[in-house]
Amino acid sequence: MSAAELLPRLELSLCGKGFLVSVIGPVFEPDRLYLTTGRDFKWAYQLVDKDNVPVDFPPGKLYFELFTCDVTTVWDFVIDGSVASIKVEHEKADLIPNRTKFQLVFLHEAEPAGGDPISMGTVQRQGR
Secondary structure (H helix, E strand, O other), X not given: OOHHXXXXXXXXXXEOOOEEEEEOOOOOOOEEEEEEOOOOEEEEEEOEXXXXXXXXXXXXXXXXXXXXXXXXXXXXXXXXXXXXEEEEOHHHHOOOOOOOEEEEEEEEOOOOOOOEEEEEEEEEEEOO
């Protein structure tokens, strides 16, 4: 098999003033993480296959990274089989300002750092 067959195809286009631009890597639609003032943040994800049958998460951790000024806050999920759940007490959740950028990340057990982004976007505060 040739190198050209092994490498993924790049989408190339001319953009603006004749510069060649390519899109490399995953592109995410921005998501919203809704936090309600004075309330705990609780959420759960269930991992399913293409037939919508629950499958266990691979070994690793799932967490939110929230970027406030020069501080990164990490909220870890608890993984139990096919379900990852999280509960953040309102005292901690209320410290996250509106419009804070976040990423939802899965870090495989064999990786020391980095991880795979699952989602990213902005916090939207609601209530009071």
